[in-house]
Amino acid sequence: MDTQEDPEAWLRRAEQAVLDAALVRAPGMGWTPAMAAAAGADAGFSPGETELTLPYGPADLAALLSRRHDAAALAALPDPAGLKIRQRIRAAVLARLDAAAADAPAVRRCSGWLALPPNVAQGLSLAWESADALWRWAGDVAADENHYTKRAILAGILVTALAVRLQQGEAEAEAYVDARIANVMAFEAWKTKLKPGEPLRRLAAGLGRLRYGGASTPRA
Numbered sequence: 001m002d003t004q005e006d007p008e009a010w011l012r013r014a015e016q017a018v019l020d021a022a023l024v025r026a027p028g029m030g031w032t033p034a035m036a037a038a039a040g041a042d043a044g045f046s047p048g049e050t051e052l053t054l055p056y057g058p059a060d061l062a063a064l065l066s067r068r069h070d071a072a073a074l075a076a077l078p079d080p081a082g083l084k085i086r087q088r089i090r091a092a093v094l095a096r097l098d099a100a101a102a103d104a105p106a107v108r109r110c111s112g113w114l115a116l117p118p119n120v121a122q123g124l125s126l127a128w129e130s131a132d133a134l135w136r137w138a139g140d141v142a143a144d145e146n147h148y149t150k151r152a153i154l155a156g157i158l159v160t161a162l163a164v165r166l167q168q169g170e171a172e173a174e175a176y177v178d179a180r181i182a183n184v185m186a187f188e189a190w191k192t193k194l195k196p197g198e199p200l201r202r203l204a205a206g207l208g209r210l211r212y213g214g215a216s217t218p219r220a
Contacts, residue, residue, distance in 0.1 A: 018036075062113065063126060077091060093134065093157060096134060101166070130158055
């Protein structure tokens with residue numbers, strides 16, 4: 001560690017350097033603690049520095065990769081002002097898929113790791129985080145149960161659409177997204193006919209636990 005560098009700046013730089021190395025290592029080694037250690041060495045860090053950078057190893061790398069893809073998707077998106085809500089969500093999901101597909105070999109390994117029972121909670125939390133970022137870009141400011149239902153639905157679409165993209169290709173994933181967005185719009189239309197009541201409040205409370213307390217993610 002450069003003793004003249006701000007510790008927070010050093011950590012952010014180290015995280016991205018190790019993540020870059022992990023994207024090279026993961027296709028051959030899998031998303032494992034050994035891969036994380038090797039990526040740290042490849043990035044020029046000692047074992048101690050690698051542990052400081054990634055105290056949770058592959059879990060930290062999964063969070064860093066997901067957030068990198070969120071940032072790349074948001075950077076690629078246009079000003080949403082001239083788009084209808086359906087167009088915004090479609091553009092947002094496809095941009096997120098494109099960002100992940102750019103690192104497809106490593107993303108396949110990471111997705112498989114997140115699908116393991118001990119890691120499912122983190123996968124759900126990261127999918128929720130991605131959905132929240134995309135809805136915020138789309139202009140959603142809902143603070144009631146709509147906040148949670150929208151993000152839960154979009155998180156599910158993101159997870160499944162990414163699997164389709166990785167396994168079947170871009171055209172199939174785009175068709176899947178279009179079909180699911182049609183379902184979302186139908187749900188929104190149906191929901192407007194309902195009066196908020198106790199069932200929806202219970203649903204919102206449950207989804208709130210998912211967001212805040214049901215799935216932890218290494219370092220924000």
